[in-house]
Amino acid sequence: MSPTNRPEPTRAQVRRWRRYLADERAEAAVYRDLARRREGEERAILLELAEAERRHEEHWRELLGHHVGHPKRGAVRTRVLGWLARRFGGVFVLALAQRAEARSGYAGDDDATSAMVADEQIHGEVVRSLATRGRSRMSGMFRAGVFGANDGLVSNLALVLGIGATGVAAQTVLFTGLAGLLAGALSMAAGEYVSVRSQRELLEASIPDPRAQEAIPHLDVDANELALVYRARGMSPDAAEDRAREVLSATEPRRAEDAEPDYEEIGTGVSAALSSFGFFASGALLPVLPWIFGLSGTTAVVAAAVIVGAALLLTGAVVGVLSGAPPLKRALRQLAIGYGAAAVTYLLGLAFGTTVS
Template sequence: MSKKSASDRQILEWRRNLAEELAEYRIYRRLAQKRDGEEREILLELAEAEKRHALHWEMLLGDKVGKPLRPSFRTLLLGLLARWFGFVFALALIQTSEERATERRSDDDDWGTPSMAADEAVHAEVIRALATRGRNSMSGTFRAAVFGANDGLVSNLALVIGVAAAGIDNSTVLLTGASGLLAGALSMAAGEWVSVRSQRELLDASTPDENSNSLLPALDYDANELALVYRARGLSQDEAERLAGAAFEKMRAQESVNALDTHTADFEEIGSPWRAATSSFLFFATGAVIPIIPFIFTSGMVAVLIATVLVGIALLFTGGVVGVLSGKPPFPRAMRQLLIGYSAGIITFALGLLFGTTA
């Protein structure tokens, strides 16, 4: 099919594709400005690839290119995130966008070249890798923050509306909510501190003693017990002896060698126990204070309704953020979080009504 036989619908689709490619080119350029080193180079190369794709649509359109169209709302949102929000957050959304572009190219786009479809698939994997770097660097603190906020929202909502449903006076509801906030925040902080600290201690126990390297030159070359270390780490006997022999040769040549080095998790990946504990405390407290606020200004079922709505909005937000950062559609994750939170609230509310009626 030639350009002359292209329908108006196809021409409009090409123009939309052109707008998308140009917008993505600008997004990658904007992200590259905020990075340096290898990440910057990778993002600039992705931008050049999008520019090539835009040229393809321009050539197809010819004199029918018309006035530039606006890209989709999603792409405009990506541009906004790339400009104002965190690098990882923007990459996570771009990852989803690239995956959808790959599906679109392979399903119903007969005008994109096979190399363009392959480019989009590779772009998704490149972005996935870059986003994974960022997720790993923030995993400990982010996990503590998200789970802390969600736990605070759900547990204190369930607590205060359950007590309120039992007909308890407003001051007691406030005292109960404040106590739940403090107790929960301290418990979360202590749990995170112990968890992260234990991980670091386990890692420390698995890390080779650096002082042992200084004694290695005194080993008997013929016995070569260094090979036993490598075999204990899971290597075959031949591979272990080869590595041990190579280490001895370097030591004989008086070269610097760390023969006992091994690949273990980095302390930075695990994070600081104090940072995780502080993050967990603050975010739990932030989440837990939301269902208390309405009871400061009003009481009864009005306060319960307002608290439920406020917590629902917050749960939608935190669930959506988790979905975005995991590279998945945010809406299902937001609704899942809302369903979990409201289920807990409904149960305690019903129990509060039951006990209040019984009393």
């Protein structure tokens, strides 16, 4: 149906179309802002996404006709996303953009074309793929950081609540919490260092021996066993023979260091240890804050629970956003786990101690 023959839209349609128009304009701006902070292929992809959003914008402009009115502002979440994109960029913003694409309401709206519905689904996958690169780069440090912070929050909250519930002096609770902070942070750092170093050493054991590379020019071309190396790595016999002939015919053998993988996702033992120490210590400090500021008894217990609860909700939501999962669900799960562990030790403290004064 041509624009001239199209029936006059209802007020509800005009409101909905104008909202779609504003959101498409805002989302295109987000992708352009993200593109300014990147270069190469990622920049080109983000600009293509912005162009696709502009095409969607034109669809709603055409439907609105003279009802288009003054430009409206996009949804609050889209405006917040744009603010973050202009100032930070990074995987966190891409993860938020991924969730924004997944929330598109076009699938249930007859005024949106089937191509637009498909576009939004594909856009979500494109943004997911871009975000995956960032997730891979940060996964080692992120794992250590999140694990360390949450371990510090939960373990030290459980410790101070359990000790505090026995009715001991506030100073005893404070020193117990600080001791738990230091002991836990050092333990986490040591454990993370050993874990990461062991993982890297295990993977490095699979790197080709440089001496084997140096031996390639001296192999007996008519009766060499180089093909067996490639077969042992999983190649078929024919593919292994072809690869062996290719390597042997090269004027300069490939250097061993060229084949070494980069274990960026794992990180280094030192960086993992430092991040674990820092994040555990920062998490473990929060439950002790009420006693540091002179609170005691039930007031300190409630204050510690509230502070740690807010931190657990925040870290759970961040994990949810970065992993592409619902942030509220992850936040509540984190809160339930932390409070559950703290409640057990608090009840034990009440059972074996006196009362909280």
